[in-house]
Amino acid sequence: MTDTRTAPRADTARAGAVVLTDVVKRYGRGPGAVTALDGVSLSVEPGSFTCLLGASGCGKSTLLSLVAGLDDISGGAIEHVDQPVAMMFQESALFPWLTVLGNVEIALRVRGVGRAERRRRALELLETVRLSGFAHKRPHELSGGMRQRVALARALAQDASVLLMDEPFGALDAMTRDLLHDELERIWREQRLTVLFVTHNVREAVRLGDRVVLLSSRPGRVLNVYDVDLDRPRRIDSAPVATLAADITDALRAEVGRHAG
Numbered sequence: 001m002t003d004t005r006t007a008p009r010a011d012t013a014r015a016g017a018v019v020l021t022d023v024v025k026r027y028g029r030g031p032g033a034v035t036a037l038d039g040v041s042l043s044v045e046p047g048s049f050t051c052l053l054g055a056s057g058c059g060k061s062t063l064l065s066l067v068a069g070l071d072d073i074s075g076g077a078i079e080h081v082d083q084p085v086a087m088m089f090q091e092s093a094l095f096p097w098l099t100v101l102g103n104v105e106i107a108l109r110v111r112g113v114g115r116a117e118r119r120r121r122a123l124e125l126l127e128t129v130r131l132s133g134f135a136h137k138r139p140h141e142l143s144g145g146m147r148q149r150v151a152l153a154r155a156l157a158q159d160a161s162v163l164l165m166d167e168p169f170g171a172l173d174a175m176t177r178d179l180l181h182d183e184l185e186r187i188w189r190e191q192r193l194t195v196l197f198v199t200h201n202v203r204e205a206v207r208l209g210d211r212v213v214l215l216s217s218r219p220g221r222v223l224n225v226y227d228v229d230l231d232r233p234r235r236i237d238s239a240p241v242a243t244l245a246a247d248i249t250d251a252l253r254a255e256v257g258r259h260a261g
């Protein structure tokens, strides 16, 4: 296995940029090997919001874990200008024995932030995700949407310029999801984050993304990139979002059908 990732450069103007060139990922060896990604090239601009869509099993989560450096690539290159990256998943994965505040503080503690500064910064982050009044609750006392807000605050505590999100709102009801779209969009803009967001929901991708990247069925390749040139903030149920989402859904259906047949 060759890992040709380039070391991060000290280039603050480009902080948050991620460039994938001909990325290949194979799991296992021999006849049982699975090629999850095959020649994925993608240039992610600093401060942009990119949504990744594709059929189940096309390699979306694999791509995020490679960008996060959680796994090695089998070929090609991934260049980060800035590290580390922060990740957020469908499950909030909060520590149940810690309070909301404690769950955010722990991310700061890992980074070596001192006690007083930890408290100040964690409270500030809870304000950012509009959970100031819940600092001393435990995760089981929160709704699913609130738990995802805590997970977002914890991800932001890592102070990374790149936020990788793997179906973060997939388990939430439509109304809660709508609210979190608004919050995420606000935080993305205020903090000038680069976001890579995996979803199965085409409308969600169009609601949020500057670009929607459609991956082919396994092995994943970039099938098409859609620029979402619609004014923000967008409503997920607006006609322009629905129209573009319908086009992308047609392309996705055609791709899934091509492989099913």
Ligand SMILES: Nc1ncnc2c1ncn2[C@@H]1O[C@H](COP(=O)(O)OP(=O)(O)OP(=O)(O)O)[C@@H](O)[C@H]1O
Pocket (backbone or CB within 6 Å): 027, 028, 034, 035, 036, 054, 055, 056, 057, 058, 059, 060, 061, 062, 063, 218
């Ligand atoms: N650790 C692993 N070992 C072996 N195969 C794996 C591993 N992780 C993923 N795969 C395979 O790689 C392919 C891509 O998986 P991945 O989870 O990245 O797809 P996905 O697009 O995120 O799927 P979904 O939309 O269903 O979440 C799948 O065929 C999966 O079975």
